[in-house]
Amino acid sequence: MKKLLSTVACGIVAMTFGQAAFADPDNNNLTVEGMAISTDAKAMAGGPLDQLFSGWRFRASETQSLQMDDFDNPSFVFVEDGEALYDKVDGSEGKACSSCHEDVAEFKDLRPTLPRWNEAKGKLYSMEQYINDCRVDRMGAEKWKWTGTNMTAMTSLISLQSRGMPISVATDGPVADILSKGKEIYYTRVGQLDMSCANCHEDNFGNMIRADHLSQGQTNGFPTYRLKNAKMNSIHARFKGCMKNIRAKPFKPGGAEFQALELYVASRGNGLAVESPSVRN
Amino acid sequence: MGKPRVKVPKSAGAGDTITIKTLMKHKMESGQRKDKDGNKIPRKIINFFSATFNGEEVMSVNLHGAVSTNPFIQFDMTVPTTGDLAFKWVDDDGTVTETSKTIKVS
Numbered sequence: 001m002k003k004l005l006s007t008v009a010c011g012i013v014a015m016t017f018g019q020a021a022f023a024d025p026d027n028n029n030l031t032v033e034g035m036a037i038s039t040d041a042k043a044m045a046g047g048p049l050d051q052l053f054s055g056w057r058f059r060a061s062e063t064q065s066l067q068m069d070d071f072d073n074p075s076f077v078f079v080e081d082g083e084a085l086y087d088k089v090d091g092s093e094g095k096a097c098s099s100c101h102e103d104v105a106e107f108k109d110l111r112p113t114l115p116r117w118n119e120a121k122g123k124l125y126s127m128e129q130y131i132n133d134c135r136v137d138r139m140g141a142e143k144w145k146w147t148g149t150n151m152t153a154m155t156s157l158i159s160l161q162s163r164g165m166p167i168s169v170a171t172d173g174p175v176a177d178i179l180s181k182g183k184e185i186y187y188t189r190v191g192q193l194d195m196s197c198a199n200c201h202e203d204n205f206g207n208m209i210r211a212d213h214l215s216q217g218q219t220n221g222f223p224t225y226r227l228k229n230a231k232m233n234s235i236h237a238r239f240k241g242c243m244k245n246i247r248a249k250p251f252k253p254g255g256a257e258f259q260a261l262e263l264y265v266a267s268r269g270n271g272l273a274v275e276s277p278s279v280r281n
Numbered sequence: 282m283g284k285p286r287v288k289v290p291k292s293a294g295a296g297d298t299i300t301i302k303t304l305m306k307h308k309m310e311s312g313q314r315k316d317k318d319g320n321k322i323p324r325k326i327i328n329f330f331s332a333t334f335n336g337e338e339v340m341s342v343n344l345h346g347a348v349s350t351n352p353f354i355q356f357d358m359t360v361p362t363t364g365d366l367a368f369k370w371v372d373d374d375g376t377v378t379e380t381s382k383t384i385k386v387s
Contacts, residue, residue: 077306
């Protein structure tokens, strides 16, 4: 039934472009600095989506082209800030990130696996927590705010190392309970508009919501530079924005609810290539 | 002002049109905003940009209010000979940031 409705909704578009797409992401190819990055992937069997599309495919071509050149991509202003912070000594131990992790390239495999279970701490860990643990325990420095400027600059730099690698968060073992909690949040209607994540990003991706082209709400491009606020946005900050849009009281960035949601949404995008730091509107 | 970012081809053919991209990190405070106590935040923007090839001006820009944060300036030029392309940004407070790149013409 859902398929039928969507087919009717995008029938005109499909005729125009002569393609029998499920919804209407465009067919542009993403090449960044000569490296081709796949913007779609086959979904895991039994999942809610047949085909996965990166949010890049739903953006206007002007926005898309910004991401195709690292000079044009405004994110790299913030990546450079991250590089400076990486070498900056902070805290009582007189250390910088680079004192232990000499080359940031050693984080090459990290971004696609996050959030993941941290055995030593006995809980789910996002990149922000790993960074803050290092700052507090090893550097003797103050924690950074989850969605703050320093934090997003650092997560942008670290995520960039994994660009092009497929998202592959673990969904079994100790995180299984958290995953189902995330799924529950994803499908629960909240707020004055009484909407769930799925109402837009599963039922209606490819359609317009007023002037905006709805994507699947994938997290493979985060942290992302948004043209609307001219800065890097973390996954949790984006969740918060979504919840405000549907007139709900947002959960706390860095809280258990958003972390569960981060894991579940990431698992829906397993297989999509990391695009961080991406450009969106 | 931060570290200037410029993208200049390392080499070009004589008379070729090349594209130059520049980006300067700057807050570009417009002078129209007020702080929490209602006081006007003074204007602080980059008010002038120029590009000079071997001492000869290629282009210059006077920037005013309403230019966005981190101004990105792109232009095309032709290069007759090997030389240095020098860039200059001037801040309202008088700070001048400069950088230059060499273009080899074969």
